[in-house]
Amino acid sequence: MMLRICTLLIATSGLLGASAIDGFDFSDPDLADRYRELLAELRCPKCLNESLASSGAPIARDLRRTVRRLLEDGATDDDVRVHLQERYGDFVLYDPEFRMTNWPLWAIPPLLLLVAIVVVGRVGLFRRRAPLDDRERERIARLLEDDP
């Protein structure tokens, strides 16, 4: 009996944790989905790498409340992103838009990939090797024979 209770507690503890973060119950399930998606792609300004959904910082809680209020007032997802970006800057966006000031952010990864492809190509992974000529074959045969 004790074991069963423990199992039940352990099994439901995850649910409790999740509801502590969600906190709010929306009347509209669509709104709740959008809320969760937005929280996952917005970054907590106090934390270096945590989304609003996962952070326990007080500021993250305030921002979750803000996101909820905006959604309930009929804001679109973009409205919410812009609202937070205007106040906290690009830092809060995990997926910032392309602008003249942040082009290296977008340009460097494909550039590095290109460099990697060129280097790998040069090193010869994809190059067909020329077949051995007779002299080379003879030399290999000799080397193999010499091997004790």
Added chain:
Amino acid sequence: MNRARLFIPVALFVVLASFLYLGFTLRDPHELPSALIDKPFPDFDLPILGRPGERASLEDLVGERRLVNVWATWCPTCLAEHAELGRIAEETGISLVGINYKDDPHAASQWLTRHGDPYDFNIVDVAGDFGVELGVYGAPETFLLDADGIIRYKRVGDVNEGIWREELQPAMAALGPPP
């Protein structure tokens, strides 16, 4: 084979390493560039600390340049900068306005009695919603407003002597002589 080519990976490494070195050392990654510089201070309608029934709004800030300081009793750094803010307000005559952020107003009043009250008045933001409007992510934060209510400078962290000399004083001087 061209020998110089062998150094390309080393060169790439040096470039990457220097970027990482600068990125990790030159600036504190916790410090966000403020998105509100040269933007108008947001409007608000909030109670004034220690004056029951009285409320303040943006109108009460416009018309004079102000230092707006976000503080709380739970914030040790706020206490650390308290004396310096008081000195700046006294010596320059700039109006210092507080935002008591996510705090217990009663404790805040006691704190001011104990440590001195250099503020013209304090705006009470118990829930922290006005803090979000201001892009506040930790106390203390200090804003310099010109007489039109435009944010001209923002400091995240304590205002100490060095910050005063290096940043705040020049920012105030850049506003020109007081109107």
